[in-house]
Amino acid sequence: MDMHASPPAPSDAINPAELLARADSLRDRRDWAEAAQAYAGxxxxxxxxxxxxxxxxxxxxEAGDPRAALLLYREAERLQPEDADLHLQIGHALKLLGRQEEALEEYARALTLDPGNAAARQELLMVGPGDTRAPSPASAEPGAPVIVAPPPPAPPAAVIPLAKAAGAAPTRLAVVFDASDLLDYFRHNRAPTGIQRVQLSLIREALTGAADCAAAxxxxxxxxxxxxxxxxxxxxxxxxLSRSGTDIGDPAWAGAMAExxxxLREAPPLAFAEGGHLVNLGTSWWIPDYLRRVREAKACFGLRYIPFVHDCIPLIVPEHCSAALVEEFARWFASMVLxxxxxxxxxxxxxxxxxxxxRRLLPNLDIPALVLPLDAADAGPAPDPAPAAAGAPPFVLFVGTIESRKNHLLVLNAWLSLVRRHxxxxxxxxxxIGKRGWLAExxxxxxxxxxxxxxxxxxxxNVPDTMLETLYRDCLFTVYNSFYEGWGLPVTESLAHGKVPVVPDHSALREAGGAGxxxxxxxxxxxxVARLEQLMFDAGFRQEAEARIRREVRLRRWPDLARQLLDHIGAVREALPPPFGRLSFRLGEIHELRLLPGTEPRQAMAVADALREGPGWDRLEPWGVWTTxxxxxxxxxxxxxxxxxxxxRVTLELQAPPQPCRVAVRAYLAGNPPGAFRRLETAAGERLFCTLAVEARADQELVVEFEPGPGVTVPAAGGLPARQVGIGVGSLMVCREDDLWARLEYLERKALPQRALG
Structure with a gap:
């Protein structure tokens, strides 16, 4: 069939109502080809x-051309993108064409728009790879009237306006939740996973009045x-919106993200309340220079900084994480504890x-560690769950990123064993259910x-929360496998729905699973396999296990966790010493000012964050760092x-940018007159060492200062944009003037530079 994007121009001589009535009559007689022509007219x-x-x-x-049907459904979708039944029909057409992954996405979209759409749920659970069976008659009756089903409205929530318009006085707040990584995740994803779900739930409850606290x-x-x-x-x-769908192109979602x-581009800087708390419930190891800015904010506002450590998995089972993540986490941990x-x-x-x-990193440092068990979920146990969709096969649910650490391989092999045996x-x-992750091949x-x-x-x-709730409700039980966990939120969610989770007996899964x-x-x-067989084939055993959940498992609600969280935050009244009070330095040490490699946290990894101050620094790179x-x-x-x-003697390893530049640098003791700058000129790309002299005094800090210059352009490379920079710094070493051994060792370790300036 030759399909066109739009029909030919209308004729005034034809009555549209008569054409439609004729088309409906032909359809009711199941004369599909003639009815199609009449509808086209x-x-x-x-x-x-x-x-x-x-x-x-x-x-x-029905005339046997599902490809043409798909094109026609897509045209309807262009006019009415939010109709659940329409996405169900698109899924049917894709299923008949053998495009199973796309069909699953359309069925999921239909269920997102209408959580009560039993036909979408049934098709979602029954369709499988290679399955080109016709859709169930109840869901694909071509003569059935089309019913427009608007998307369900979002539940009402208390709204607390917290930011003032650009140009207004800065907002001062007592507890600030840093949602940076959550918002970065939302740039490319909409459906939250574990850590994002925790942040969303806790911040939502804190903002809507879980306690009498000025939170933002x-x-x-x-x-x-x-x-x-x-x-x-x-x-x-x-x-x-994150709970209601997965489409990041949805206008409502795209509009919110544009805001x-x-x-981020235009709002005035946030001025923290004096003695307030900055709380990061997510991750920050990927944010350049984040902890250096935290240190500056702590010094300026007297902040208490409280990060959430969800796990130490990259340090405990690094073989199940990407090499880049392990190194990022090790550097972050080393600097975070400072x-x-x-x-x-x-x-x-x-x-x-x-x-x-x-203890391995800083054995003499004690940082309070406050436990907030994640024993909460948005749904409570359901003693009498609604029945599964008629005709849908029974199923077991496994929620978790498909990655090496979750060890789906063990569960898949267990399913093969079960099929061969029974x-x-x-x-x-x-x-x-889960995104594709690392090492899942x-x-x-x-x-x-x-x-x-x-x-x-x-x-x-990319399954939305609305569909996930349905799957938890309709499954027989759940399985959750892993080599290691910091908590295991799907285990809690399973218990919240009254479904038995089968989990390995290790790490925090013992706490998440408890008696249930x-x-x-x-x-x-x-x-x-033995545990799966008990739950699959012994209904009495499964029912007793579910009854035990109802008797013995007492999960909290997210408002309860938010109140405990705010109580924990309020208990942190005293600031710990700044980084220099937690570290000790020796003369002759080489302090690298770059991203150091390694799979375990080391003090040297944190030095670049601890030593640098002032606005004239670019982000750290593997070779060193540019001034700006x-x-x-x-x-x-x-x-x-x-x-x-x-x-x-202060010795600096310097790196000139790709163009000649001028450098002005000086060394002095804090609190004393700084003295004059030493001025140098470098060739393009030159690597050199510069030495400066200073005389030590009691209880004073050494300051090395670079004067800002006009800057030269460094071209874009390694994912970084083109930038205006000054001299680059690779490392720093301070020793006694007469310590020739330390000076020689430093120069030799740096492979005899092209030029040394004494």
Whole structure:
């Protein structure tokens, strides 16, 4: 069939109502081809009548042309994108064309728009790879009237406007929740995963009055190096939208995110309340220079900085994480413990892991670790859950990113064993919900190469919360496997829906599962299979396990957690010493001012954050760091005691930009007159060492200062934009003037530079 984007021009001689009545009559007689022609004639006159595009598509599908039907449904979608039944019909057409992954997405979209759409739920659970069966008659009757189902309204929420218009006086707030990584996640994703779900729930409750506290959300702008207030109304809107769909192109979602980006660019800097708290419930290791800015804000406002440590997984099972993540986490941990006044953890297990890592790094430092168990979910146990969709096969649910650490491979092998032992008809399906993550190739390859797994296991991605609630309600039970966990939120969610989670007996999963989970020996396929068989084939055992959840598991609500969170925050009244009070330095040490590699936290990784101050620094890179024309760039280093009157030599490893530049640098003791700058000229790209002399005095810090210059252009490279920079700095070493060994060792370790200036 030759399809066109729009019908030919109308003719005034034809009555549209008569054409439509004739088309409906032909459709009712199941004369699909003639009915299709009649609907086409009507649409030439009334091309904006989207329900008729759907009827036209039904006729073409019944006439045996699902490809044409899909094109016609898409035209209806262009006119009415939010109709649940329309997405159901698009899914049917895609299913008939063998495009199963796309069909699943359309069924999920239909269920998102209408959580009560039983046909969409049934198709979602029954469709599988290679399945080109016709849609169930109840959901695909072409003669059925088209009913417009508007999307469900978002639940009402209290709105607290927190940010003032640009140019107004800065907002002063007592507790600020840094939502930077959540907003960055939302740039490319909409459906939240574990850590994002925790942040959304806790901040939402704090903003809507979980306690009598002046709380606000904020975001850090790395380009300006400042925090800006995020209006409460905007945060709550994002939270509601994140639960209602997965499409980041949805106008409501895109509009909210555009507001966020405009705030980051244009809103005035947030002025924190004196003695307030900056709380980061997510992650920050990926944000350039974040902790340096935290230190500056602490010094300016007397802030208490409290990060949330969700786990130490990159340090405990690094083999299941990307190499880049392990190194980023190690550097972040090393610097975080120099800046935090307390940490929050989600379990006793994570608190113990945090303390173990802290003792290895700084054995004499004690940072309060406050446990906030994540024993809450948005749904309570359901003693009498609604029945599953009629005709849908029973299924088990596994929620978690499809990655190496979750070890889907073990669960898939267990399903193969069950099918071989009991037969495919006796074994429930497995529905896996989660994004594709790191090192999942083995599990995905096994699934792709096994006809049994392709028939019994469905892998669903980008599933909205509305659909997830339905899947939790309708599943027989859940399974959650992992090599290690900081908590395991899907275990809590399973218990909240009254469904038994099968989990390995290790790490924080013991705390998450409590008395309601069924445990198996970690990574033991035989024991996992035995637990699965108990729940699959012994209904009485499963019912008793569910009754135990109702009797013994007492989950909290998110408002309860938010109140405990704010109580924890309020208990942090005293600031810990600044970084220099937590570190000790020796003369002759080489202090690297760059991103150091390594899979374990080391003090040297944190030095670049601890030493730099002033606006004239660019972000750290693997080779070193550029100064910038934005203002003075200083290095501040505490000197060991007992050096009164000792002549010192300061040696700097410098790197010129790709063009010749002028450098002005000086060294002095804090609180003393700084003296004159030493001025140098460098060739393009030159690497050199510069030495400066200073005499030590009691209890004073050494300051090395670079005067801002006009700057030269560094071209874009390595994902960084083109920038205006000054001289680059690679490392710093301070020793006694007469310590020739330290000076020689430093120069040799730096591979004999091209030029040394004494």
């Amino acid at each position: 009507y649409l030439r006159l009334r091309g904006d009548d989207w329900p008729i595009w759907v009827q036209y598509g039904h006729c073409m599908k 959300a904020a975001a850090f702008d790395p380009m300006r190096g400042v925090w800006v207030a995020l209006p409460g109304e905007l945060f709550l809107r994002l939270a509601a 966020v980006q405009a705030l 800046h935090a006044d307390a940490v929050l953890t989600n379990s006793e297990c994570t608190r113990a892991d945090f303390r173990t890592q802290l 037969g495919a008809e006796a074994v429930p399906d497995l529905v896996c 083995a599990a995905l390859a096994l699934h792709a190469n096994s006809a049994t797994l392709r028939a019994k296991v469905r892998l669903l991605h 989970a069924l445990y198996f020996a970690p990574q033991s396929e035989p024991e996992l 024309p934005a203002g003075p760039a200083r290095l501040r280093l505490p000197l060991p005691p007992g050096l009164e009157g000792t002549p010192l």
